[in-house]
Amino acid sequence: xxxxxxxxxxxxxxEELVLLATASISDEAYAVIIKDEIExxxxxxxxxxxxxxxxxxxxxxxxxKSEMGGATAERGGRRKRYFKPTNLGFDALREARQLRTHFxxxxxxxxx
Amino acid sequence: xxxxxxxxxxxxxxxxxxxDFLYEEVSGDLEEIYQSRLYAEGKTKAGIKLTWxxxxxxxxxxxxxxxPENSHQQAHFVMFNHYLKVAFRxxxxxxxxxxxxxxxxxxxxxxxxxxxxxxxxxxxxxxWQDNYEQIYRIPMEISSEGNTRKFSSVAxxxxxxxxxxxxxxxxxxxxWQRSTRLVKTPNNQNFYEENVxxxxxxxxxxxxxxxxxxxxxxxxxxxxTVVLSSKTASKYFGDTPATGxxxxxxxxxxxxxxxxxDVPGNTHHDFNMLLSWTSLGDWGAxxxxxxxxxxxxxxxxxxxxxxxxxxxIAGLAYEYVPMDLEAQKQDYKYNLQPISEIHLHSDYGYEAxxxxxxxTVYIFSIIGLMILIIAILNFVNLSTARAxxxxxxxxxxxxxxxxxxxxxxxxxGEALLLSTISSLIALxxxxxxxxxxxxxxxxxxxxxxxxxxxxxLGIVSFSLFVGLLAGFYPALVLSSFNPMGMFKSGxxxxxxxxxxxxxxxxxxxxxxxxxxxxxxxxKQLQHMMNKELGFETEQMLVLPIxxxxxxxxxxDQIKNEFGxxxxxxxxxxSSSVPGQGVSNFAIRxxxxxxxxxxxxxxxxxxxxxxxxxxxxxxxxxDFSADRGSDLYGTFIIxxxxxxxxxxxxxxxxxxxxxxxxxxxFTAEIIGVFKDFNFQSADQETxxxxxxxxxxxLSTITIRLNSGDIPTALxxxxxxxxxxxxxxxxxxxxxxxxxxxxxxxxxxxxxxxLIFSFLAIFIACLGLYGLATFAAQQKxxxxxxxxxxxxxxxxxxxxxxxDFMILVLVAIGLxxxxxxxxxxxxxxxxxxxxxxxxxxxxxxxxxxxLITIFTVSWQSIKSALADPVxxxxxxx
Numbered sequence: 001x002x003x004x005x006x007x008x009x010x011x012x013x014x015e016e017l018v019l020l021a022t023a024s025i026s027d028e029a030y031a032v033i034i035k036d037e038i039e040x041x042x043x044x045x046x047x048x049x050x051x052x053x054x055x056x057x058x059x060x061x062x063x064x065k066s067e068m069g070g071a072t073a074e075r076g077g078r079r080k081r082y083f084k085p086t087n088l089g090f091d092a093l094r095e096a097r098q099l100r101t102h103f104x105x106x107x108x109x110x111x112x
Numbered sequence: 113x114x115x116x117x118x119x120x121x122x123x124x125x126x127x128x129x130x131x132d133f134l135y136e137e138v139s140g141d142l143e144e145i146y147q148s149r150l151y152a153e154g155k156t157k158a159g160i161k162l163t164w165x166x167x168x169x170x171x172x173x174x175x176x177x178x179x180p181e182n183s184h185q186q187a188h189f190v191m192f193n194h195y196l197k198v199a200f201r202x203x204x205x206x207x208x209x210x211x212x213x214x215x216x217x218x219x220x221x222x223x224x225x226x227x228x229x230x231x232x233x234x235x236x237x238x239x240w241q242d243n244y245e246q247i248y249r250i251p252m253e254i255s256s257e258g259n260t261r262k263f264s265s266v267a268x269x270x271x272x273x274x275x276x277x278x279x280x281x282x283x284x285x286x287x288w289q290r291s292t293r294l295v296k297t298p299n300n301q302n303f304y305e306e307n308v309x310x311x312x313x314x315x316x317x318x319x320x321x322x323x324x325x326x327x328x329x330x331x332x333x334x335x336x337t338v339v340l341s342s343k344t345a346s347k348y349f350g351d352t353p354a355t356g357x358x359x360x361x362x363x364x365x366x367x368x369x370x371x372x373x374d375v376p377g378n379t380h381h382d383f384n385m386l387l388s389w390t391s392l393g394d395w396g397a398x399x400x401x402x403x404x405x406x407x408x409x410x411x412x413x414x415x416x417x418x419x420x421x422x423x424x425i426a427g428l429a430y431e432y433v434p435m436d437l438e439a440q441k442q443d444y445k446y447n448l449q450p451i452s453e454i455h456l457h458s459d460y461g462y463e464a465x466x467x468x469x470x471x472t473v474y475i476f477s478i479i480g481l482m483i484l485i486i487a488i489l490n491f492v493n494l495s496t497a498r499a500x501x502x503x504x505x506x507x508x509x510x511x512x513x514x515x516x517x518x519x520x521x522x523x524x525g526e527a528l529l530l531s532t533i534s535s536l537i538a539l540x541x542x543x544x545x546x547x548x549x550x551x552x553x554x555x556x557x558x559x560x561x562x563x564x565x566x567x568x569l570g571i572v573s574f575s576l577f578v579g580l581l582a583g584f585y586p587a588l589v590l591s592s593f594n595p596m597g598m599f600k601s602g603x604x605x606x607x608x609x610x611x612x613x614x615x616x617x618x619x620x621x622x623x624x625x626x627x628x629x630x631x632x633x634x635k636q637l638q639h640m641m642n643k644e645l646g647f648e649t650e651q652m653l654v655l656p657i658x659x660x661x662x663x664x665x666x667x668d669q670i671k672n673e674f675g676x677x678x679x680x681x682x683x684x685x686s687s688s689v690p691g692q693g694v695s696n697f698a699i700r701x702x703x704x705x706x707x708x709x710x711x712x713x714x715x716x717x718x719x720x721x722x723x724x725x726x727x728x729x730x731x732x733x734d735f736s737a738d739r740g741s742d743l744y745g746t747f748i749i750x751x752x753x754x755x756x757x758x759x760x761x762x763x764x765x766x767x768x769x770x771x772x773x774x775x776x777f778t779a780e781i782i783g784v785f786k787d788f789n790f791q792s793a794d795q796e797t798x799x800x801x802x803x804x805x806x807x808x809l810s811t812i813t814i815r816l817n818s819g820d821i822p823t824a825l826x827x828x829x830x831x832x833x834x835x836x837x838x839x840x841x842x843x844x845x846x847x848x849x850x851x852x853x854x855x856x857x858x859x860x861x862x863x864x865l866i867f868s869f870l871a872i873f874i875a876c877l878g879l880y881g882l883a884t885f886a887a888q889q890k891x892x893x894x895x896x897x898x899x900x901x902x903x904x905x906x907x908x909x910x911x912x913x914d915f916m917i918l919v920l921v922a923i924g925l926x927x928x929x930x931x932x933x934x935x936x937x938x939x940x941x942x943x944x945x946x947x948x949x950x951x952x953x954x955x956x957x958x959x960x961l962i963t964i965f966t967v968s969w970q971s972i973k974s975a976l977a978d979p980v981x982x983x984x985x986x987x
Contacts (some may be wrong), residue, residue, distance in 0.1 A: 003538075014333070030137075030141070031137070031138075031141045032141050032144050032145055035145075047164075047165060047168050048141060048142065048145060049165060049168040049169045049171055049172065050163050050168075050171075052134070052138055052141070052169070052172055053171055053172055053174065053175060055136075056175045060175070060356050068137070071140075072144075074143070074147050075140040075141075075143050075144050076139075076140065076143045076701065078137070078139055078140030078143065079136055079137065079140065080137060080140060080141070081137040108709055110190075
């Protein structure tokens with residue numbers, strides 16, 4: 001089994017994290033919520049603009065799709081961009097996990 | 113700041129940092145986060161974080177803009193990309209002139225930066241000490257019979273007297289510079305050490321260097337203690353601590369009580385080793401009011417009245433000097449000299465380190481500016497010429513509906529791009545060539561100096577300024593033209609031409625001035641080096657004997673050993689040699705009506721000195737070994753000393769008795785020798801007395817008779833080994849060491865040479881570029897002329913003629929300026945050439961030759977071109 005991933009579809013560490021967070025939020029995931037989610041789960045503090053770039057990059061790669069909507073007063077009436085993982089996105093996550101599991105299985109210390 | 117202001121500022125920033133197609137969602141997100149932070153963290157913090165997020169949003173530009181709703185909002189980015197593309201295409205299409213343009217500016221900027229560093233370094237001397245404005249040196253002037261001599265050092269009595277009499281004085285410091293010492297370390301290594309000083313404990317309050325080990329306040333208190341510079345300490349002891357170690361310095365034992373940070377190079381002394389002042393003990397010379405041996409410094413209270421103090425000390429001698437100065441028509445005047453002015457403003461004799469010259473600093477600043485101006489003119493000139501070739505592009509843009517503003521933006525932007533690239537290249541060249549430049553100027557500049565805020569700011573504003581200047585003409589002028597005119601073949605406008613011609617004239621005038629300056633500096637240098645010094649300098653081998661030795665026992669042995677060698681003509685011993693330091697002592701004459709004491713240079717010699725050095729006795733007689741009384745008992749003096757004592761002829765001097773402050777012996781003047789230049793060719797000869805004292809002799813001078821120097825050296829070295837088995841053989845040639853005094857001028861000359869070469873080079877780059885354009889503009893004309901039968905040579909002349917005229921005008925303009933500059937520079941030398949008109953002609957000739965070479969290359973190329981090609985092209 002080959003785990004080498006095609007160029008252009010590989011996931012950076014932050015990209016994987018953001019994609020995971022987006023997938024874990026059932027619906028209406030947008031930048032602020034995703035940032036909060038990652039921060040609570042990982043304890044890492046992130047700059048919102050890095051979330052923005054990552055989300056849009058994931059969309060360019062086809063792992064996410066988005067639509068605008070949900071203007072609220074606390075946003076000064078501006079709309080949000082909601083993100084949802086595509087099937088390709090789920091595939092990428094699965095693949096990343098398999099790659100990881102594969103390596104875990106190769107580490108002697110982790111085999112009983 | 114108010115919360116609203118910060119918030120507003122953040123969102124205002126976001127306008128610029130966030131791409132339009134993302135603006136809605138991003139600003140919404142930021143607003144939401146801001147609101148939630150507002151309660152948790154307060155207004156200010158939330159505002160600052162918002163601003164930071166706005167700034168970092170700039171990274172969103174990295175996203176591919178093919179996302180959904182971005183459509184036409186991005187027009188200005190498209191245009192920006194387009195302009196960038198066009199700019200680079202133009203760079204490529206006119207590759208050679210682009211290269212000249214960028215390269216010329218870069219070289220100009222590097223030259224300017226380097227010169228600026230040097231100038232800044234020269235100006236920074238003795239300004240690093242804490243409170244350097246309060247520190248002064250006390251030099252003195254001694255006048256007698258209308259003859260004034262200036263000394264940078266004074267008697268050892270001055271410092272304590274000032275401290276006692278003037279409340280304005282906070283502290284004083286005396287130094288005494290020692291000749292080269294022989295230092296033996298505990299593990300029996302031997303070093304010859306220079307820059308060794310006796311210094312008082314107050315040293316560290318004047319020269320504020322940190323102690324790396326030991327205590328500054330107590331290190332120089334006890335006799336026979338020594339503080340080393342960190343460089344010296346690591347030379348002797350490597351990594352082991354130096355403090356507490358015992359050094360033998362000229363056979364006396366000293367305990368190392370501290371290690372100090374190296375004193376910065378921009379100080380008027382170099383200090384490798386400080387011996388405690390108390391090591392000198394009760395030495396009579398310190399209390400002699402007539403000596404001028406000790407550099408003396410005062411630190412005044414911050415609120416002291418400096419002027420009153422200066423007035424107060426001027427006449428100090430009349431109160432204290434144990435002699436009736438007025439009756440002897442003598443004047444001792446003490447001055448107050450700010451320490452920061454020593455390097456560039458001092459004209460006192462006998463500085464420890466050669467001083468800088470303010471004139472040189474001015475000249476260098478001017479050269480730096482000139483080169484920068486040449487480079488800028490060049491850049492502007494070439495950019496303008498390049499832009500003219502693009503008249504059609506501008507016309508086309510106008511036809512397609514470009515407004516003037518966007519044209520101006522385009523051309524300004526392009527010029528800015530070029531100047532920025534130049535600056536970056538300049539920085540790279542700077543870093544690469546810095547080590548080599550350091551060697552040239554003898555200073556160690558660090559490349560990290562580029563990171564200082566002034567330099568960064570300077571370079572950024574330079575790029576902006578030059579870019580805008582160069583973009584100005586094309587931006588404003590080209591954009592204002594009627595597009596119809598621009599398409600007309602050969603429809604060249606002549607607006608820029610006069611300006612460009614003026615620039616060429618300016619560049620070449622500057623270059624010619626620089627060439628003349630360089631030639632003059634080298635001629636002056638030659639002049640000084642070739643000066644008849646009045647004594648033998650050829651094949652004179654000097655062997656200093658360092659460290660103690662039993663001279664009385666060795667004296668005859670030395671003379672016999674060396675004298676028996678075949679290669680040796682004469683051997684003599686003396687206390688020092690011309691060009692090296694000669695000591696200065698008080699000397700007193702007892703006369704019935706006019707007894708006086710003066711400070712004079714003493715050279716202690718033996719019987720063969722005059723003969724070895726070829727001195728000419730003009731009155732009286734030479735020393736004679738046959739008369740035992742000549743030992744200690746006689747003086748031979750020079751003409752300057754005769755004058756200084758007020759005798760009208762040398763013969764009058766003979767028979768007078770002098771008492772020397774060096775040990776207080778009295779001796780009779782038996783002869784007068786012709787002045788010889790024992791200091792430096794750019795100084796007047798000072799009064800000098802020769803006297804035979806065998807204990808003071810420490811330097812051997814050997815006059816060789818053969819041209820076979822290597823063999824002679826081998827013989828001499830073998831003899832040295834017989835005489836001093838435990839001392840290293842150390843020698844130098846008198847002419848070399850004498851000329852080493854001019855190293856400073858030589859350095860000036862070399863720097864000048866390189867920078868004038870660069871200036872001419874840059875000017876030629878510009879000329880070459882312009883000739884290229886001129887030839888291109890005349891392509892059709894040349895084609896038609898050729899078809900009609902013109903010869904290649906007459907065509908070449910047609911193209912070159914205009915430039916020749918410009919350069920001739922430039923040469924004419926440069927002569928008076930150069931004359932003035934050169935005359936001013938030469939004024940600082942006592943022994944100088946006058947401005948030489950033939951050098952002017954040579955410089956003019958060089959400029960003209962270079963012009964012909966540069967221009968005709970291009971002219972011949974176009975004259976040789978096939979007229980069919982040039983006439984077919986749609987000019």
